[in-house]
Amino acid sequence: MTETTHKPEGSPPRLDMDEPTQVRRRLADNAPTTLAGQVRENLFYLRGRGALEIGIIFAVLLVVYALLGARGGFPFFTESNLSGVITQNVPVLALLAIGVGVLMVAGEFDLSIGFSIAFSGIVFIKVANEHGWLLGLVAALAASVGAALVNGLITVYTRIPSFIATLGMGFVWKGASILVNGVSPAILIPDAQTGAFEKIFTGDFGFFQSPLLWMCAVGVVAWGMLHRHRLGNKIYAVGGNASAAKAVSIKPNLVKLQAFAFLGVMVGLSAVLIAARTTTMQPTGTENYTLLAVAAAVVGGCSLTGGRGTILGMIIGAAMIRCIDNGLVLGHAPGYYRESFLGVAIVAAAIFNKFMEGKAT
Secondary structure, rough: OOOOOOOOOOOOOOOOOOOOOOOEEEOOOOOOOEOOOOOHHHHHHHHHEEEEEEEHHHHHHHHHHHHHHHHHHOOOOOOOHHHHHHHHHHHHHHHHHHHHHHHOOOOOOOOOHHHHHHHHHHHHHHHHHHHHHHHHHHHHHHHHHHHHHHHHHHHHHHOOHHHHHHHHHHHHHHHHHHHOOOOOOOEEHHHHHHHHHHHOOOEEEOOOOOHHHHHHHHHHHHHHHHHHHHHHHHHHHHHOEEEEEEEOOOOOHHHHHHHHHHHHHHHHHHHHHHHHHHHOOOOOOHHHHHHHHHHHHHOOOOOOOOOOOOOHHHHHHHHHHHHHHHHHHHHOOOOHHHHHHHHHHHHHHHHHHHHHHHHOO
């Protein structure tokens, strides 16, 4: 005889561990899947957040560049060009896109990051020149996180739209930069550029340089935070529907402040990387990074209304913008074409992302 067991009505189903497929659950979106359908779910996950589509478009762009290079006169895939674009320009913009993107997923914006970069970069140079680069790094991160938290506090407690609050605060951080350093550029003296400093922030490892390692390391950490940690769940929930998130005991204001603080870390690290590469920083030298970072996040699939975006998409968006800009330079396009591209890219990406949101639901 076989023994029959009875389970109470409404109890969860029992999983047989001997079966070839088991139910797994993604932490960030809590969607169940089977082992056999893992690849399909991952593709759907990326598609629902824009990363898959922009990845395909970026791949097509690279194929076009390869074909142009095969005909001659378009040296995009040369070692010297890739070393400058991929290992220097892309990593800094990718870090900023990750910070801006995470904040956008939480449903907020920060239009002061260009001035915040200058402020924290000047603080880094001032402290590094007098007390060494390590204390300078700490001071730069403290300055950028502090500026971001001030922006966040104004936004969440006064309920002023974040793009208005941070736009106004941007001029405050510009004034703070001038107060600390004056209108002349701050210059990193040679004594502050020790061997360890150069190896960590500007080290040349052949085909790639240390900023690329920073991007990869930060990307992995940010991916784990947003897609595999409970904080990521909260960020998506608050950005998708703050009222519903509050109803399940999530504190929207706290989550948004955490997103602002994370952006501050990305801004401070980017400022140090820029200062290490150029050895100088001035109050008005980084304003264009605001538009570039927002464009990278939007192109990478972040929704303008919050609740949607991936770390991979943010990085691809940054790489795509830098590669297109570099392609325009190699193609000898007039300078105003490059500026026009950024505006068109933001509008086109916003329309495209809105269309894909409807397709993914």
